Amino acid sequence: xxxxxxxxxxxIQIQVFAQCIAGNCxxxxxxxxxxxxxxxxxxxxxxxxGQGTMDYGGGDKFVGSFKNGQEDGDGQLFKKHIPQAVTYxxxxxxxxVVQTNIGSNAxxxxxxxxGDCYNGFGKIKFPSGNLYEGNFxxxxxxxxxxxxxxxxxxxxxxxxxNEPLQGSFFYFNEDTTFYGTFNDDGTxxxxxxxxxxxxxxxxxxxxxxTNIDNPVAREAEEKAEKEKEGKICSKCxxxxxxxxxxxxxxxxxxxxxxxxKSNGSLYSSxxxxxxxxxxxxxxxxxxxxxxxxxxxxxxxxxxxxxKRY
Ligand SMILES: [Zn+2]
Numbered sequence: 001x002x003x004x005x006x007x008x009x010x011x012i013q014i015q016v017f018a019q020c021i022a023g024n025c026x027x028x029x030x031x032x033x034x035x036x037x038x039x040x041x042x043x044x045x046x047x048x049x050g051q052g053t054m055d056y057g058g059g060d061k062f063v064g065s066f067k068n069g070q071e072d073g074d075g076q077l078f079k080k081h082i083p084q085a086v087t088y089x090x091x092x093x094x095x096x097v098v099q100t101n102i103g104s105n106a107x108x109x110x111x112x113x114x115g116d117c118y119n120g121f122g123k124i125k126f127p128s129g130n131l132y133e134g135n136f137x138x139x140x141x142x143x144x145x146x147x148x149x150x151x152x153x154x155x156x157x158x159x160x161x162n163e164p165l166q167g168s169f170f171y172f173n174e175d176t177t178f179y180g181t182f183n184d185d186g187t188x189x190x191x192x193x194x195x196x197x198x199x200x201x202x203x204x205x206x207x208x209x210t211n212i213d214n215p216v217a218r219e220a221e222e223k224a225e226k227e228k229e230g231k232i233c234s235k236c237x238x239x240x241x242x243x244x245x246x247x248x249x250x251x252x253x254x255x256x257x258x259x260x261k262s263n264g265s266l267y268s269s270x271x272x273x274x275x276x277x278x279x280x281x282x283x284x285x286x287x288x289x290x291x292x293x294x295x296x297x298x299x300x301x302x303x304x305x306x307k308r309y
Contacts, residue, residue, distance in 0.1 A: 041066065064088070080161060082138040109139065134159065157182065180204075217308045230296035236288035238295040244283040250276045 023030030024043065031040040032048075041052015047069035048054070054071070055061040059082075064075015070091035076083040077093070086093050115122030116136065123133040134145020141162045147155040157167025164186055169178045180191010193202040203211040232238040253276050259268040287293040 044068075062086075062088075079138075080140060082140050084138060155186075183207075212308065214308050221308075227298065230298045233288060233291035233295050233297050235290035236295060240288055240291060240293040240295040241285040242288045243285050246280045246282045248278050249281040250278050253277075 019033055021031050021033050021038075022040075025032045026046050027044055029041065030043055031038065032043075037054050037056045039048050039052055039054050041048060042050030044050065048066040049068060050066060051064070052066050053061060053063045054066075059078060059080040061078045062071055062075055063078070064071065064086075065073025065088070067073065071088035072090060074085070074087050077086045088094065109117040109122075109124065111117075111125045111127070113123045113125055117124045118136055118139050121135055123131065125131050129150030131148040132141065132145060133148075134141060135143030137143070141159040143159060145157065145159050147153075149155070152172030154170040154172075155164060155167065157164035157169075159165065163184060164182045166181045167179075169182075169188060171177070175197060176193050176195050178188045178191055178193050181189045183189045187207075188204065189207060190205045191203075193204070195201070198214060198216040200212070200214040200216070202209055203213075233240075236242050255270055257268055257270055259266060261267075288295070291297050
């Protein structure tokens with residue numbers, strides 16, 4: 001019983017949303033709101049049948065032939081206002097006319113500077129001053145392309161229905177480039193922001209920052225840590241004691257005595273050449289004055305503030 005009530009309410013809701021809003025939606029010409037689309041055209045037995053237009057909104061619609069409530073036969077399928085010739089069989093597209101080289105049949109695209117800005121590779125300048133160079137499919141950006149904005153920003157990406165899917169976005173003023181995927185509205189979704197100025201990388205996932213890597217700040221912190229530990233004293237080599245320079249010490253004087261024999265008697269005399277004997281003396285090690293006996297010195301560049309970005 002409960003189930004029955006639920007089904008009944010569901011049917012009522014369908015009736016509320018789906019309704020004939022003009023003309024004869026049973027057998028004749030009328031306008032019917034299906035909720036997801038509005039159909040205007042011929043009806044037979046309460047279903048679209050014959051020529052009509054099924055408008056899905058947002059520039060998406062089918063203008064053509066219907067049979068028993070489904071698209072059936074030839075017509076024009078509009079995707080974001082861009083038409084393409086199609087043939088439907090029982091609600092499914094069987095033939096899609098994709099004209100890759102329509103030559104002189106291409107509509108004149110305002111601002112097209114070179115190439116084919118409708119179906120092919122072209123370069124177009126918009127009234128805003130923004131430039132786009134890349135692939136077009138029926139006037140819609142599809143495939144590889146590059147935007148050079150008047151602001152200096154540059155977007156290089158794979159496009160689908162005018163919107164970038166994946167690529168890079170260079171921010172001129174910030175001198176930063178985002179590499180990754182984009183949201184439907186063209187804003188960055190997931191990827192890395194690279195900052196060449198300080199070699200930093202900011203990683204975002206679904207627009208939320210998940211990691212920040214700033215090698216310059218990290219290296220500064222590491223350097224500060226090393227400064228705290230101190231450097232080995234250059235004067236004592238870390239020993240704390242210094243060996244002073246050896247000095248000369250005069251230990252004795254000398255002179256030469258000559259002994260000689262004359263007429264059977266011995267005589268001796270000094271030659272008057274007085275000299276000194278000098279030896280080099282090493283002093284005992286003393287406490288190092290540079291490190292005050294600790295073996296380490298502190299100082300050099302002092303990190304006043306270190307901040308990770
Ligand atoms: Zn020392």
